[in-house]
Amino acid sequence: MADITPDRFSAAAPDANAEAVAAHKRRNRLGLGFWIPMTWLAVVVAAAVFADFLGLFPADEIDWMFINEGPNEAHLLGTDHLGRDMLSRIVYGARVSLTVGFAAPLIGVGLGLVLGILAGYYKGWVDEIVGIAIDTWLAIPGLVILLLFSVVFGGSLGMVCLSLGLLFIPTAARITRAATLNHSNREFVLAARAMGASDLRILAIEVFPNIIWPLIAFVLIDIPIAIVIEGALSFLGLSVKAPTPSWGGVIAEGREHLEGSPHISLIPTAVMFLTVLSFNLVGDAIRKRLADQRDGAI
């Protein structure tokens, strides 16, 4: 979602006196609201990357002696209905969520960038075709597209990243198109063209650096969204194939045992909530900074 909150500071910026600038700096410093979520994310990412060296139980080791156990000394977060260690399932599940969370928006923005830049620069029938393609894509709800893809292409991690990435194309293309339209008639572009620069050169050197910032902001917003959608998909059992653990899948498995052993669902729910919230908070803080720097407010 685009930042729809008007920037409270930018209006006052041109004639801002030193005091206002200082106040602005103070308010905009990356405070606890940035560093606490950042720490959490660092822990989750580190755990996911170094999962093999943490001395965890194997994520799919079934132990019939310890079924549906609450947190205890051997199993810090308890075990699930097959006696598998919850901590290790959550840590290995983080791999899936984080991979999808980072890869899907990048794929989507990459492809959307190409479409949007072509539509915005060449206009005319290229624009029309891209417009129809985007409308078509948007006419099917995202999750429905994913269900369709999971039937057709099956559920490997790569396919999940790719098909989820495709969902981000329309918005990325629209943002790029609008930004390109804005810049493609500016003086520096006309000058480059007058000097005989090729279209490719103009797009790469003159236009691209100017449209990259809104796209970076867009990627930041999309990371938590991608994690949530992957969670929904694996909740339905249509993401990566079992027994590979993923957060949505672990939550879904625990649903049957919500009455007797609620920890199986509730712990991964809490972990996923904190992670998504952290990504939202960190993304928001960085986005505000980027916006400020571009506006030249400080």
Add this chain to the structure above:
Amino acid sequence: MRYLIRRFQRLVVVMICVTFLTFLLVNVLPGDVAYEMAGMDSSEEEVQAIRDELGLERPLVTRYLEWAGGIFTGDWGASFINKEKVWDALSHRFPVSLELMLLAQLIALSLAVPMGLISAYRPGGRADRLIGTLAFASVSMPSFMTAILLIFFFSLHLGWLPATGYEPLSAGLWANLKPMILPALALGLVEWTVLMRTLRAEMIGVLQENYIALARAKGMSDARILLVHALRPSSFSMITLLGLQVGRLMGGSIIIEQIFGIPGVGRLLVHAVYTRDFIMIQGCVTLFAIAFVTANFLVDIAYAWLDPRVRLERARG
């Protein structure tokens, strides 16, 4: 009027693309449908017989045109798996999904409007920051997680509301609503944030207008200014968003119907995906697309009707 006609033309083109794309995906990519239906150890003749029966030998475009023509006459084909007519299955389940989505949107709106008003009244104030934090939390809480928590507290812990089930409206209004409350809440509790933020942003702008200052100077109460003078001109973006949100609601309803065992289109689709019932998938996707595109078309009309300026400008241009 001219504007609406152009929108309508675009709508038709988009629908053709959507149906063709769905048809292509479902019919070309997953391998041989007939082979799958016949089972692993069937003879070549049996497979051929099914192929003939389904008319799979004919060219793709012919088959598409036939199927697309059927959409208008109510013949959406029949399931390969259990021979159920796709149109019958959809028309039974669509009202259920619609009820769920309307209730969810109602919950979302009844949270978003007051919260947006309070936030916009003193932007940056204590109430605004509290609501902003709340919004951050609920946007980080996808509907299937909210659903788990709601079931845990209200069904298992307190035992107030059922965790699953569905009763038709003919069983009485309360009997119908009771099992719908938790699912609608689970959906609505994530959707309200976008509406609230949009309303807040637009209202902050509107409250700077001269006529608001005039109303204030005349001594009108803040509540009256917010509700009577500022709300209507502030709600246009939010109304556009209501249309766009239909897509998210549909996606959400698929999961929610699955969790709460509600017999809607979403559950039908997931079941069709599990059983690889291709023609049913095709029907569900088409219905979702038609509903989504129609909802947005209606929003466009509502928009023109709400704002006379839009109506006039578009009539001229």
